[in-house]
Amino acid sequence: MPIPKSLRPKRQTSGSSSQARRKLCRLCHNLDPRGHASSVYHTESSKVATTSLTLVLDTLSLSRTKMPAEGGCRFCGVLVHAMDAFFEDWRGSRQRVTVDIKEKGSIKVGIDGERWTGELVEIYAGAASRAPWPTLGIAHHIPTNAGSDDTFNFARRCIRDCLTSSKHTACKPPSKSGSVLPKRLLDVGRVAAPIRLIDTQGKPFQYVTLSHCWGTGPVLTATKSNWQKLASNIPFTALPHLFQDAIIITRQLGLRYIWIDSLCIIQDSTRDWETESIKMGGIYENSYVTLSAMSSRDSSTHCLVERRKPIKITYENTTGKEFAIRARKFADHHPDVNEGAPAKPDGPLSTRAWALQEHVLSTRVLHYTATELLFECKTSYRCECSSSRRTYPTTPSLIPKAIAKKKGSVDAVWDAWQHVVEQYSKRELTVPSDKLPAISGIANKIKDVSRSSYIAGLWKGNLASDLLWSASHTPSTSAYALETYRAPTFSWASLNTPISYYAPDTDERETFRSTISLLSSSVALTGLNTLGTVSSASLKLRGPCLFALLCSSQRDSIWEYTVLIKGTSAIRISHDCLLCEDDNTTDSMSTGKTVRRAQLSTPMSHFKTPVLCLSVARYDTWFSGLVLGVSGRASGAWERLGTFAAGMEGFDKTEEKEIVLV
Structure with missing residues (x-):
C-alpha cells in the first residue's frame, strides 16, 4: 500500500x-x-x-x-x-x-x-x-533484582493465568492414572521446618522441578551412604547457593516440594539412576513449573541475583533543555512470530544437552536469565521487558503442536523430532555416553504418538529421511570419530558434531520417495532404558548401489572429499568427519583398501579409494544417499562416511543389493 x-x-x-x-x-x-x-x-x-x-x-x-x-x-x-x-x-x-x-x-x-x-x-x-x-x-520497567516482590508477582501471574485460562488446553495435566511420579522429592516445608528428602511411595504431590548446570565443580548429591541423612534434615546453609534460591522460589510460589536431580536420584546407584532417568521426561512434564537456572554456570551460582541497573544519559536539546535517557543491557530472546521460532533464553544452561529435554517437555518454565525473568508454557510466552500477552510459539509447545497436526499424516511429528535433534546436537554433555539417554524422554513422547520402532536415534517409520542427516562442519573445526563406541555410524549419536536435515519445500516433499527397504534391524541395549545407551545396532537394507572412488583433497588446511562415478561429473560429499584410508580385511573389494572415519590420532593423507554409494531417497529429478566404507567392526558390514546428492545421470547403472549398516 x-x-x-x-x-x-x-x-x-x-x-x-x-x-x-x-x-x-x-x-x-x-x-x-x-x-x-x-x-x-x-x-x-x-x-x-x-x-x-x-x-x-x-x-x-x-x-x-x-x-x-x-x-x-x-x-x-x-x-x-x-x-x-x-x-x-x-x-x-x-x-x-x-x-x-x-x-x-x-x-x-x-x-x-x-x-x-x-x-x-x-x-x-x-x-x-x-x-x-x-x-x-x-x-517496559524490569526490576533490578531477580528476587524482588515485583518479579515474584510476575511469576505468580504468569502461572495463575496459565492454570486458569480456558485457552491453555495443552497445559492441562494428564490423567492421574497415566502420570509419571518421581520416587523422591525434597520437602522444603516452611522456613522453620526441616528440609529433607522424602519417598513419595507412589503418591501424587504438587512439586517444582529445577533445570540447572552441574558444572565441573563439586555438586551436592544423594549417594548410598548419605541419602538417609538427607532424609532426616538438610541444613539450609549446607545447600549450594542455587539450591537455596530454588527453595526460596518454591516457597514464594506457595509450594512445599521440589525435585532436583542430583538429590532425588541416588547418583552412585546404577539401577536407581536408570530407573529414575527413564521417568525424567514425565517428571518435568507433570511438575507445577520448571525453574530454569539459565544464567547459573553451576550450583554454586545464585539465580536470584542483583541485575545490572540501567545507566542514565543526560541529553540536551537545541534549546538547552535537559532530558533523561536510559540505557541497559538487552537480551534478544523474543520469539520470531514471522518465522514461527520460539523464544531464545540465553545463558550457560542453553548449551547443555540434558537441559533441552527438560525445556521441551516441561509444561511451564520460568527462565532466570541475567537480564530478566521469562515465562513459557505449552500455549504462551511472556517476559518482564514486555507487557504483551499475545500467543507466541514456544519450545514446550513444539511436540504438542506436532501431535495436534498429526491426524492423517505423521510428518509434523517427524519434523518436530528432527528439529529437536538439530538443536540437541549443538549442545554439550559432561558424560559422553549420555548422548542417547539425555534425549530419551522426547523419544518416548514421539514413540507414544507414532507407534514406530526406535533405532538408536532414528525411527523406522521415517527411516529414509532420518538416515540423511548431514554433519554441519565449520571451516575452523575438525570432527573426528569417537575413540569409544557410542552408537552405530548411521546414527547422528555416533559423533560429537552439530547435524542438520534437509528441509524440502512443499513441491519436493510431495515428490519424496524412499528407494530403500528395511529388511531387518537389531539394537543391543546396555541398561534398563529401551531408548537409551546401546552397545551395538545394525540395519539390513535393500537398495540401489554402485561402487565409486572417493578422493580426498586439501585446500587452505581444510579437507574435502569427492566421489567419482563413471558417466557423471565429480560429486562433492558432505562428510561425517575427517576420513582416512584403511586396510580392508574382507574380500568384498578387489583392492586391499577402504575408507573409514578418522580418529584424533589418525595421520591424515591424500587417497583415492573405492567406496559404496547407496541411494536412499529420490526427490523428483535427483537422488540423495549415503557414502559407505567397509566396516572394521563387523565382518561383511558397511559403515557410513557421509551423504551425497546427485542428478539421475550416472545412476542408471545402480544394482539392487542387500547390505548391512553398523
Missing part, C-alpha cells in the same frame, strides 16, 4: 531555520528512522505508519566523533555514552556497530566480534518525562 502523503517524511527547504536546528548527522542520522535512504516504512493502515532503520557504523568512526561538549553530534554522544558503559574496550577494536532504530520504540545497539556475541544495549526514554525527540520510545 502506498504511503499517504501526510505520512511521508517532509522535505526540508534549504536555508530554513528548522534545517539548521535539525541538521542530520551523516554518521547516526540523528537516530531518526525517517528520511534515510535505507528507511523502511511499515503501513498497517492508511492513518498509521511505523518506520524502521538499521544503520551499520564502525567503531573507529564512532570513537573519533566529537562529544556534544566539543560541538559534536549530541545523538552520536548518546551512542558513545551507552557503548562506553556496556561494551568494555570497544574503542580499541575495529568492528561493525549495528544500530536498529524503530519509530516510537527503543534503540538496539550491538557490536560484531566474538567478544560481544549476543550482547546488545537498549536505549530508551524515561517513562516519567516527555521523550527527548519524537521518534524515541519508552521501554
Whole structure:
C-alpha cells in the first residue's frame, strides 16, 4: 500500500531555520528512522505508519566523533555514552556497530566480534518525562533484582493465568492414572521446618522441578551412604547457593516440594539412576513449573541475583533543555512470530544437552536469565521487558503442536523430532555416553504418538529421511570419530558434531520417495532404558548401489572429499568427519583398501579409494544417499562416511543389493 502523503517524511527547504536546528548527522542520522535512504516504512493502515532503520557504523568512526561538549553530534554522544558503559574496550577494536532504530520504540545497539556475541544495549526514554525527540520510545520497567516482590508477582501471574485460562488446553495435566511420579522429592516445608528428602511411595504431590548446570565443580548429591541423612534434615546453609534460591522460589510460589536431580536420584546407584532417568521426561512434564537456572554456570551460582541497573544519559536539546535517557543491557530472546521460532533464553544452561529435554517437555518454565525473568508454557510466552500477552510459539509447545497436526499424516511429528535433534546436537554433555539417554524422554513422547520402532536415534517409520542427516562442519573445526563406541555410524549419536536435515519445500516433499527397504534391524541395549545407551545396532537394507572412488583433497588446511562415478561429473560429499584410508580385511573389494572415519590420532593423507554409494531417497529429478566404507567392526558390514546428492545421470547403472549398516 502506498504511503499517504501526510505520512511521508517532509522535505526540508534549504536555508530554513528548522534545517539548521535539525541538521542530520551523516554518521547516526540523528537516530531518526525517517528520511534515510535505507528507511523502511511499515503501513498497517492508511492513518498509521511505523518506520524502521538499521544503520551499520564502525567503531573507529564512532570513537573519533566529537562529544556534544566539543560541538559534536549530541545523538552520536548518546551512542558513545551507552557503548562506553556496556561494551568494555570497544574503542580499541575495529568492528561493525549495528544500530536498529524503530519509530516510537527503543534503540538496539550491538557490536560484531566474538567478544560481544549476543550482547546488545537498549536505549530508551524515561517513562516519567516527555521523550527527548519524537521518534524515541519508552521501554517496559524490569526490576533490578531477580528476587524482588515485583518479579515474584510476575511469576505468580504468569502461572495463575496459565492454570486458569480456558485457552491453555495443552497445559492441562494428564490423567492421574497415566502420570509419571518421581520416587523422591525434597520437602522444603516452611522456613522453620526441616528440609529433607522424602519417598513419595507412589503418591501424587504438587512439586517444582529445577533445570540447572552441574558444572565441573563439586555438586551436592544423594549417594548410598548419605541419602538417609538427607532424609532426616538438610541444613539450609549446607545447600549450594542455587539450591537455596530454588527453595526460596518454591516457597514464594506457595509450594512445599521440589525435585532436583542430583538429590532425588541416588547418583552412585546404577539401577536407581536408570530407573529414575527413564521417568525424567514425565517428571518435568507433570511438575507445577520448571525453574530454569539459565544464567547459573553451576550450583554454586545464585539465580536470584542483583541485575545490572540501567545507566542514565543526560541529553540536551537545541534549546538547552535537559532530558533523561536510559540505557541497559538487552537480551534478544523474543520469539520470531514471522518465522514461527520460539523464544531464545540465553545463558550457560542453553548449551547443555540434558537441559533441552527438560525445556521441551516441561509444561511451564520460568527462565532466570541475567537480564530478566521469562515465562513459557505449552500455549504462551511472556517476559518482564514486555507487557504483551499475545500467543507466541514456544519450545514446550513444539511436540504438542506436532501431535495436534498429526491426524492423517505423521510428518509434523517427524519434523518436530528432527528439529529437536538439530538443536540437541549443538549442545554439550559432561558424560559422553549420555548422548542417547539425555534425549530419551522426547523419544518416548514421539514413540507414544507414532507407534514406530526406535533405532538408536532414528525411527523406522521415517527411516529414509532420518538416515540423511548431514554433519554441519565449520571451516575452523575438525570432527573426528569417537575413540569409544557410542552408537552405530548411521546414527547422528555416533559423533560429537552439530547435524542438520534437509528441509524440502512443499513441491519436493510431495515428490519424496524412499528407494530403500528395511529388511531387518537389531539394537543391543546396555541398561534398563529401551531408548537409551546401546552397545551395538545394525540395519539390513535393500537398495540401489554402485561402487565409486572417493578422493580426498586439501585446500587452505581444510579437507574435502569427492566421489567419482563413471558417466557423471565429480560429486562433492558432505562428510561425517575427517576420513582416512584403511586396510580392508574382507574380500568384498578387489583392492586391499577402504575408507573409514578418522580418529584424533589418525595421520591424515591424500587417497583415492573405492567406496559404496547407496541411494536412499529420490526427490523428483535427483537422488540423495549415503557414502559407505567397509566396516572394521563387523565382518561383511558397511559403515557410513557421509551423504551425497546427485542428478539421475550416472545412476542408471545402480544394482539392487542387500547390505548391512553398523
